[in-house]
Amino acid sequence: MKGLDWKWYKSDLNSIPKNGLKVLSCFSCGGGSSFGYKLAGCTVLGNVEIDSKMNKLYKQNHNPKYSFNMDIREFKKYPDEEIPSELFDLDILDGSPPCSSFSLAGAREKGWGKKKKFKEGQSEQILDDLFFDFIDVVEKLKPKVVIAENVKGMISGNAKGYVKEIIKRYDEAGYDTQLFLLNGALMGVPQARERVFFVSKRKDLEFPKLKMNFDMKPVPFGEVEKKLSSVLGKPISNSMRRYFFKTPAGKPLSYVHPKGSLFNYHKMNRKRVAPTVTASDNNLMHYKEPNYLNDQTIIGLQSFPQDYDFMDQSVQYVCGMSVPPLMMKGVASQVIKQWFGKECERIEDRKVANE
Known part of the structure; x- marks a missing residue:
């Protein structure tokens, strides 16, 4: 949709022309x-998601044709004859393998190779291995293109060796891979969110080298505040108020904390882009009032549709665990333009001929 910005609604998708490209999303949360692929005109056939609560949310908001509520390790062993045939003819396979082991926040290497689970009720997994399980699915379905999003920490320090292994595994599966470090703030998302995107193409396809350059004007928090009726959520605790009032706008509370604690708690600045929305509850604060930001503001900062139905789930958790739709729209749009342009034209020609 021309002129679409971070404040949008699910009904806006009705006016976006379809390009005929088919997508399946893994680790869909x-x-x-x-939503990003849909904003780019693609048809998202369905998803693979281990968390039953997140899968319930996905089905409520996306109404997928196919939905696999299971571990990616289970899906990759799913009998081929029980998988719908159109999933073996995908244009894009999407995935965001869990990445907390490689986050720059906290102890990184100490957590590598250890079994973990994100939420109560999930099966334990060695999160570092899930990217390779995802590539096993790539090898199974053989889509034309694979787009995988992950944290910036994957290309820092010792994790670089892990990235090399991922690229090697893609190569063995028959795919050439490019890496892009992108910032959502330059892609229409009103937050500073740096993420790594692995974009891989099947080797038998003669696609040119992909280019990714985004330079949209960043959206400062003050503009977000103007578009919403209110941004104030619940008050911060009395124990944090003294740090809040001493902290300059745009800084974390650790800026004034004597031990450097509270580094995840950020105070907004009207003239700057908001910091990254994380899955931790209530860590973003107003620049003046001693209040956290409300749910509708978090939804806007993440560029989720304003009428998304979160049911009984935490807004910040769902948003923090997800790829911002406008960020994925930007990546998908460039892949479509540079790699699928002529194919989309052929699809459109066939539609016109059949009418």
């Missing part, structure tokens, strides 16, 4: 990336 609440479906942030799926």
